[in-house]
Amino acid sequence: MNIIDNIVMFPFNFIKGTEISSSKRTKNIENKLVKYIRVGDLTFNSERQSLYCTKDNNWFCDYQDILLATDGDPGRIMTGLNGVFSNSIRKVIPKTTNQHLSIALLNLLNPINKEIFNAYTTGTTIKHGGNNAIKNLKYFEYDKHIKILVKSLYENLTTLQNNLTKVIFIKKLLINKLIE
Secondary structure: OEEEEEHHHHHOEEEEEOOOHHHHHHHOOOOEEEEOOHEEEHHOOOOOEEEEOOOOOHHHHHOEEEEEEEEEEOOOOOOOOOEEEEEEEEEEEEEOOOHHHHHHHHHOHHHHHHHHHHHHOOOOEEEEHHHHHHHHOOEEEEOOHHHHHHHHHHHHHHHHHHHHHHHHHHHHHHHHHOOO
């Protein structure tokens, strides 16, 4: 049984985020503000200084969405975050209703696509090239049994990542309260 049945055009869109001006972001956690997600946030580094802004539905992601860095660290992938994402990040959206994000994640993590990101990355201080890499990504069509398994794993993964994100957020809130 082949797990990869066919290689086709990548059936997902990549929505570019937005740059929020520094005057419209804050380090303070306040009601009605959401996290402003930058490339450095696509890790679980709880020591990173978080920024917050007002919610904008055009560039909002929730914990089940896949975020992909195109600058800074092209090819870095993360799920489990809620907030407004920056213009150096793309949100992965299925082109059709029969596509599930779990298969997009599996494809983005494929070593061939990782190599494509490496091949198109330029720059020494700040790396760029993700936009060109996206145009050349390969999509691998997987066997239906693999799709069922990966979908279940994806749902569990995103739930765990969402819970971890919440714990890190609560930790920051408690530390801020102790310092005040």
